[in-house]
Amino acid sequence: MSAGSAPSVLGLPASLETPAAAVSAWAAARLALQRDLTLAFRKPAQLLQPLAFFALVTMLFPLAISPELSQLRLVAPGAIWAAALLASLLALEFLFRDDAQDGTLEQYALSGQSLTTLLFAKTTAHWLLTGLPLACMAPIAALSLGAPAPALGAITAAVVLGSVTLSLVGSIGAGLTLNIKRSSALLSLLTLPLSLPVLIFGARATQVAIAGGPVLAPLELLAALAVLGVTLAPLAAAAAVRISLE
Amino acid sequence: MNFTWFHRLGSPPYVYALAERLTPWFAWSAALLILAGLYGGLVLAPPDYQQGDGFRIIYVHAPSAWMSLMVYTSMALAAAVGLIWRIKVAHAAAAACAPVGASFTVAALVTGSLWGQPMWGTYWQWDPRLTSELVLLFLYLGYMGLRAGIEDTQRADRASAVLAVVGIINVPVIHYSVTWWNSLHQAPTVMRLAKSAMPPSMLVPLLMMLLGFTLFFGAVLLVRLRAEILTRERTSQWIREALGA
Amino acid sequence: MSTGSLEVENLHLWRGERHVLRGVGFALAAGECLKVTGVNGAGKTSLLRTLAGLMYPEEGEVRWCGRNVRSDLRGFQGGLAYLGHEPPLKADLTARENLHYWIRNRRQLSEPLLTQALIRVGAEPFAERLVRTLSAGQRRRVALAGLALCLVPLWLLDEPATNLDAEGQRLVGSLIAEQLARGGLAVAAVHHELPLAGGAVRLLELAP
Numbered sequence: 207m208s209a210g211s212a213p214s215v216l217g218l219p220a221s222l223e224t225p226a227a228a229v230s231a232w233a234a235a236r237l238a239l240q241r242d243l244t245l246a247f248r249k250p251a252q253l254l255q256p257l258a259f260f261a262l263v264t265m266l267f268p269l270a271i272s273p274e275l276s277q278l279r280l281v282a283p284g285a286i287w288a289a290a291l292l293a294s295l296l297a298l299e300f301l302f303r304d305d306a307q308d309g310t311l312e313q314y315a316l317s318g319q320s321l322t323t324l325l326f327a328k329t330t331a332h333w334l335l336t337g338l339p340l341a342c343m344a345p346i347a348a349l350s351l352g353a354p355a356p357a358l359g360a361i362t363a364a365v366v367l368g369s370v371t372l373s374l375v376g377s378i379g380a381g382l383t384l385n386i387k388r389s390s391a392l393l394s395l396l397t398l399p400l401s402l403p404v405l406i407f408g409a410r411a412t413q414v415a416i417a418g419g420p421v422l423a424p425l426e427l428l429a430a431l432a433v434l435g436v437t438l439a440p441l442a443a444a445a446a447v448r449i450s451l452e
Numbered sequence: 453m454n455f456t457w458f459h460r461l462g463s464p465p466y467v468y469a470l471a472e473r474l475t476p477w478f479a480w481s482a483a484l485l486i487l488a489g490l491y492g493g494l495v496l497a498p499p500d501y502q503q504g505d506g507f508r509i510i511y512v513h514a515p516s517a518w519m520s521l522m523v524y525t526s527m528a529l530a531a532a533v534g535l536i537w538r539i540k541v542a543h544a545a546a547a548a549c550a551p552v553g554a555s556f557t558v559a560a561l562v563t564g565s566l567w568g569q570p571m572w573g574t575y576w577q578w579d580p581r582l583t584s585e586l587v588l589l590f591l592y593l594g595y596m597g598l599r600a601g602i603e604d605t606q607r608a609d610r611a612s613a614v615l616a617v618v619g620i621i622n623v624p625v626i627h628y629s630v631t632w633w634n635s636l637h638q639a640p641t642v643m644r645l646a647k648s649a650m651p652p653s654m655l656v657p658l659l660m661m662l663l664g665f666t667l668f669f670g671a672v673l674l675v676r677l678r679a680e681i682l683t684r685e686r687t688s689q690w691i692r693e694a695l696g697a
Numbered sequence: 698m699s700t701g702s703l704e705v706e707n708l709h710l711w712r713g714e715r716h717v718l719r720g721v722g723f724a725l726a727a728g729e730c731l732k733v734t735g736v737n738g739a740g741k742t743s744l745l746r747t748l749a750g751l752m753y754p755e756e757g758e759v760r761w762c763g764r765n766v767r768s769d770l771r772g773f774q775g776g777l778a779y780l781g782h783e784p785p786l787k788a789d790l791t792a793r794e795n796l797h798y799w800i801r802n803r804r805q806l807s808e809p810l811l812t813q814a815l816i817r818v819g820a821e822p823f824a825e826r827l828v829r830t831l832s833a834g835q836r837r838r839v840a841l842a843g844l845a846l847c848l849v850p851l852w853l854l855d856e857p858a859t860n861l862d863a864e865g866q867r868l869v870g871s872l873i874a875e876q877l878a879r880g881g882l883a884v885a886a887v888h889h890e891l892p893l894a895g896g897a898v899r900l901l902e903l904a905p
Contacts, residue, residue: 238798241798245787245790248789308785308786313785313802314802316749316774317802318775318803378618392597396594396615406630410636438621449611449614452751604712
């Protein structure tokens with residue numbers, strides 16, 4: 207049976223020896239990003255949940271401590287970052303779970319593209335949908351806890367940088383716990399210790415910003431953590447996902 | 453270079469037999485060193501001019517803290533070897549390490565807190581050493597929790613190996629950030645007795661305890677490793693022969 | 698002209714404590730389809746996943762065109778299409794969008810070609826509907842369109858005719874036949890008889 211004679215019903219050259227036109231890693235990453243953003247905007251209610259949670263947790267502090275802004279100003283750095291950490295943990299559940307359940311994550315692993323790149327694209331989409339909105343809400347939360355207006359720019363920058371690292375570090379735990387039922391507690395247990403440096407430097411940046419001091423140093427440390435996360439975390443997440451797919 | 457020894461170390465029957473032969477050596481030397489160290493530290497060493505007799509808890513606290521970190525490193529190394537070269541025995545060793553390391557961490561925390569009471573007047577302070585130990589405990593608990601959460605042994609091995617490797621990269625980052633955070637607030641620390649200022653009568657028992665704890669860990673690891681191998685290979689032929697013989 | 702050959706030698710795979718694959722071996726040449734049969738739990742899915750490189754066998758080798766697939770796993774995976782139990786479709790995208798994102802990840806694709814594939818599998822009437830509104834059989838057809846669009850030499854199919862009516866099963870048979878006629882290979886795990894419209898068929902029975 208010669209391969210060239212059978213007609214192809216799809217109107218393609220019948221021979222399979224013409225190699226598939228390669229898709230660049232960049233194009234594949236862009237496609238993955240586009241897909242996740244499209245999907246997210248079809249279910250907008252889900253996007254609001256982490257933000258509502260963040261606002262709620264922030265509100266707990268004045269109720270639990272005191273309505274005096276002068277007192278709240280002292281706890282504002284810790285409150286904002288604890289709330290941001292918890293909200294991003296909540297959002298991490300959605301990173302890989304759906305794809306793992308409907309089989310599309312498997313297809314990513316089998317696509318011939320680098321899984322590291324594809325998962326990095328997914329994590330980026332996830333950050334755009336959760337981390338970035340959180341960073342936009344952070345100055346509002348800070349204001350409500352007594353932070354002065356000049357500090358807000360630095361606070362937003364700190365949460366932007368910190369949330370990048372949180373999403374990346376969280377993707378590792380999300381990949382490891384893919385097959386575990388009711389894994390939210392375990393996911394938190396895995397992710398929180400790894401996120402502590404972000405909490406420490408982020409809260410410090412917020413504190414310095416509120417006091418009006420030099421905020422560049424802690425921001426640079428946050429940026430360094432983000433760079434470390436970007437270079438190492440996707441590799442670990444890809445390894446974790448491959449293990450979970452076995 | 454002859455690498456057969458490396459390949460043999462990957463063979464469960466070989467390691468099983470080797471572990472049995474080595475355990476008494478580790479156990480006895482550990483016992484001797486610990487007893488000698490305790491005697492030297494609790495009885496022979498003079499009281500510290502600043503802290504009186506309270507400092508003596510360092511003879512348990514420092515080796516425990518040191519071991520908690522050393523065991524995590526060993527666990528991560530074994531896990532990495534198992535992950536890269538797919539050696540089952542390495543994964544078994546990593547699994548065997550975890551509860552031991554967690555116990556050392558708890559011991560370090562408890563002795564640290566007991567030390568704190570006469571020194572600070574409180575059982576707990578967020579000083580960098582204790583805080584880092586606490587974070588390390590959570591790293592261990594996360595590792596053990598992940599292992600427990602995955603039913604398939606192979607997948608549990610490989611997933612927890614990734615976690616251990618990620619953890620070991622993070623340990624210096626976490627330690628640095630906790631120390632940095634603590635230095636800003638200048639909380640009192642009495643956990644450190646400057647090693648160079650320690651007279652030999654204090655230092656020698658401490659080193660003996662360190663070495664003794666290390667050998668103790670070796671003995672416990674060998675016993676636990678045998679148990680792990682036994683559990684994992686319980687359906688295989690060579691185990692039945694080894695036990696039946 | 699052959700586009701490839703698949704050789705499997707002495708495959709051993711453990712899942713936990715179960716020795717699922719015990720020394721499985723076969724050789725498949727271009728234009729041949731291997732039908733894997735066996736009761737539930739015999740290891741059909743595990744075999745397919747091992748061939749796809751998702752699972753790692755403890756012993757044995759999988760060779761594509763004479764070379765061990767582990768030497769270039771990603772390249773090998775780019776040349777195969779794997780269809781598992783569930784059609785890999787996002788419920789909140791339309792059928793057409795799903796194929797767009799799935800296949801464009803792997804190869805260049807034109808819109809007319811996509812439409813043609815949808816027509817071929819009989820999915821054109823519901824191509825613009827969200828997958829969550831489709832029945833199981835309709836989703837299976839969309840997945841088959843994606844399979845055909847991959848245009849790769851090796852197909853690994855896990856119960857490809859699930860949820861399909863008699864006409865759908867004939868569709869699966871003719872798609873596989875076309876694949877074989879193009880010089881491709883197919884490994885299909887099947888429970889029931891699969892009507893194959895031509896092409897050489899080999900059989901492999903797995904015992905639990």
